[in-house]
Amino acid sequence: MKLPEKTVERLSEYRRTLLNCLANGKTHIYSHELAGLHNITAVQVRRDLMLIGYSSMKKKGYDAQELISVIGKLLDCEDGLNVGVVGMGNLGRAVTAYFNGKRPKLNIVAAFDVDPNKTNRVIAGVNCYHFKDLADVVKKSNIEIAIIASPPSTASMVAEQLVNAGIKGILNFTTIPITVPDNVYLEEYDMITFMEKVAYFVKQNSMK
Amino acid sequence: MKLPEKTVERLSEYRRTLLNCLANGKTHIYSHELAGLHNITAVQVRRDLMLIGYSSMKKKGYDAQELISVIGKLLDCEDGLNVGVVGMGNLGRAVTAYFNGKRPKLNIVAAFDVDPNKTNRVIAGVNCYHFKDLADVVKKSNIEIAIIASPPSTASMVAEQLVNAGIKGILNFTTIPITVPDNVYLEEYDMITFMEKVAYFVKQNSMK
Numbered sequence: 001m002k003l004p005e006k007t008v009e010r011l012s013e014y015r016r017t018l019l020n021c022l023a024n025g026k027t028h029i030y031s032h033e034l035a036g037l038h039n040i041t042a043v044q045v046r047r048d049l050m051l052i053g054y055s056s057m058k059k060k061g062y063d064a065q066e067l068i069s070v071i072g073k074l075l076d077c078e079d080g081l082n083v084g085v086v087g088m089g090n091l092g093r094a095v096t097a098y099f100n101g102k103r104p105k106l107n108i109v110a111a112f113d114v115d116p117n118k119t120n121r122v123i124a125g126v127n128c129y130h131f132k133d134l135a136d137v138v139k140k141s142n143i144e145i146a147i148i149a150s151p152p153s154t155a156s157m158v159a160e161q162l163v164n165a166g167i168k169g170i171l172n173f174t175t176i177p178i179t180v181p182d183n184v185y186l187e188e189y190d191m192i193t194f195m196e197k198v199a200y201f202v203k204q205n206s207m208k
Numbered sequence: 209m210k211l212p213e214k215t216v217e218r219l220s221e222y223r224r225t226l227l228n229c230l231a232n233g234k235t236h237i238y239s240h241e242l243a244g245l246h247n248i249t250a251v252q253v254r255r256d257l258m259l260i261g262y263s264s265m266k267k268k269g270y271d272a273q274e275l276i277s278v279i280g281k282l283l284d285c286e287d288g289l290n291v292g293v294v295g296m297g298n299l300g301r302a303v304t305a306y307f308n309g310k311r312p313k314l315n316i317v318a319a320f321d322v323d324p325n326k327t328n329r330v331i332a333g334v335n336c337y338h339f340k341d342l343a344d345v346v347k348k349s350n351i352e353i354a355i356i357a358s359p360p361s362t363a364s365m366v367a368e369q370l371v372n373a374g375i376k377g378i379l380n381f382t383t384i385p386i387t388v389p390d391n392v393y394l395e396e397y398d399m400i401t402f403m404e405k406v407a408y409f410v411k412q413n414s415m416k
Contacts, residue, residue, distance in 0.1 A: 002412050005405065012404040013396075016383055037385050039394065075404050077411050083403070090305050090332075094298035095399060102383070102400055106407055124298075145406055169410035171402055175224055175310070177245050185409040186247070187402050188221075191303060192310055194379055194397050195291070196220040196283050197213065198353055199314055201393040202377035203285050204210050 007048050008075070013038055014045070015071045018064045028061040076105040084143040084167075086131065086158050087150030088113045088123050091173060095149055096124040109141050113150075131161075138165040145169040152176045215256050216283070221246055222253070223279045226272045236269040284313040292351040292375075294339065294366050295358030296321045296331050299381060303357055304332040317349050321358075339369075346373040353377040360384045 003011070017037050021029055031049075032042040049055060049062075054070050056062070083099075085092045088111050096108050111128040113119055119130040129137050137143070146167045148158050155176040162170060169185040172178055180186045211219070225245050229237055239257075240250040257263060257270075262278050264270070291307075293300050296319045304316050319336040321327055327338040337345050345351070354375045358366050363384040370378060377393040380386055388394045 003408070005409075008405050008408050009401055012401040013385070013398070016398065016400065017385060020384060037387070039387070075408050077407065081407050081410065090298065090302035094302040097298050098399060099403065103404070106403060144410055145403070147403075168413060169406040171406050176228060177221070177225060179245070179247075183413060185406055185413060187406050189399070189402050190221070190224065191306060191397070192224065193217055193220040194395050195307065195314060195353070195355075196311070197216050198377040198379050198393055198395050199285065199289050200211070200216050200283050201213075202289065202352055205376060205391060205393060 003051065003074070007051060010038070010040075010044075010048050011052070011071050011075060014048070015068055015075070018068045018071075021064050022068070027064055028058070029064055030061040031057060033061070072105075076103075078105075080105045080107060081145055082107060082109045082141055082143045083145045083147065084108070084110045084112060084134075084138065084141075085126070085147045085149055086112045086134075086162070087148065087154075088115075088118050088128055089149065089151075092147070092149035093124045095147060095173065096126055100125055106145075108147075110137050110143060112137070131158075134161055135165040138167065143167065145171070147171045147173060148178070149173045211259065211282070215259060218246070218248075218252075218256050219260070219279050219283060222256070223276055223283070226276045226279075229272050230276070235272055236266070237272055238269040239265060241269070280313075284311075286313075288313045288315065289353055290315060290317045290349055290351045291353045291355065292316070292318045292320060292342075292346065292349070293334070293355045293357055294320045294342075294370070295356065295362075296323075296326050296336050297357065297359075300355075300357035301332045303355060303381065304334055308333055314353075316355075318345050318351060320345070339366075342369055343373040346370075346375065351375065353379070355379045355381060356386070357381045 031045045035042040035045045052074055085096055085108055100108050108126055111126045112131045112134055113128055114131050118128050121128050146162045150158050152174040155174040155178050159178040163180055163184055172188045175190055177188055239253045243250040243253045260282055293304055293316055308316050316334055319334045320339045320342055321336055322339050326336050329336050354370045356366050360382040363382040363386050367386040371388055380396045383398055385396055
């Protein structure tokens with residue numbers, strides 16, 4: 001069964017919240033609490049969990065640990081997935097530092113750049129290779145997912161090289177949309193869009 | 209008229225693409241071209257543009273300059289909106305550097321941190337103030353939108369202070385969901401969710 005994109009997003013968000021709950025000593029949570037924390041309805045939460053075959057809310061709510069494990073079985077790859085980052089400027093470094101260690105089944109194992117000051121060094125805890133060695137490193141380190149954090153003008157070229165190197169999923173952080181073959185999963189993630197969305201609704205609210 | 213969230217997202221993305229087209233000397237674009245660049249259908253593009261009262265695709269396609277201006281009138285605030293960033297670690301710096309200069313009507317005008325090595329300095333082109341001066345600076349600099357890029361454990365406290373200071377829209381980059389009053393627009397933007405989404409669909413594709 002392939003879940004809808006939005007459901008996958010929400011499951012990932014539920015898990016994040018459940019992990020925070022556990023970290024704060026809270027072992028159970030009600031659907032309406034989970035809903036409140038995500039600004040959605042309790043019906044939506046229950047529908048998502050029903051979709052993944054989980055409906056055992058007890059008197060004291062969902063068992064956080066159990067639900068984390070159910071979501072993990074769906075979202076995670078049992079053997080883990082390796083990730084590479086292309087471009088180790090501010091953004092690439094921030095993403096790497098932000099990401100690593102947060103999810104045991106998903107690890108940034110290599111970085112790529114063309115700047116000789118960055119290559120052949122460890123940056124943000126990760127080996128940084130020259131971009132010309134992409135195909136070799138992808139193969140050697142079994143990298144299946146790539147993050148593009150290089151200058152926008154390079155995005156299309158980088159995407160093409162990634163696809164040629166056998167990358168199966170791309171998260172594009174640049175402001176340039178890219179295209180990839182159907183067998184590669186692409187997620188475009190432009191911060192400006194989110195900022196413009198906030199700005200639009202702030203404007204709308206102020207006109208009320 | 210208040211547009212649906214997803215339409216606002218797509219309009220922002222169309223504008224980004226149209227700006228890139230113009231920069232590359234392309235003055236007109238067909239709905240199917242725009243659709244292809246965004247991995248959606250041409251029907252969706254035309255529906256979005258109809259919704260904003262724009263339907264003048266000529267023989268040679270939409271006039272990029274004209275469409276940019278129509279979208280701008282809808283999305284942008286005429287006088288511009290000022291943005292503040294809380295937390296000037298890797299992420300705050302990356303976001304500021306990434307963002308500033310990209311949109312004339314939306315500017316990061318101040319940053320906030322508690323680290324004395326960062327306060328009272330210019331970082332990534334922006335004055336960094338101590339977080340305790342938040343309310344004063346927000347008022348003085350007429351800041352309406354805030355980006356939270358501080359450590360996750362501080363997110364709720366930061367959000368509360370932002371709301372108290374009169375902030376109208378928040379973009380939360382931390383991994384902790386926050387809650388705000390109804391009159392404040394909140395967008396949660398957790399990179400891990402996007403990565404997990406890519407990982408999930410890579411896994412699904414590999415099982416085909």
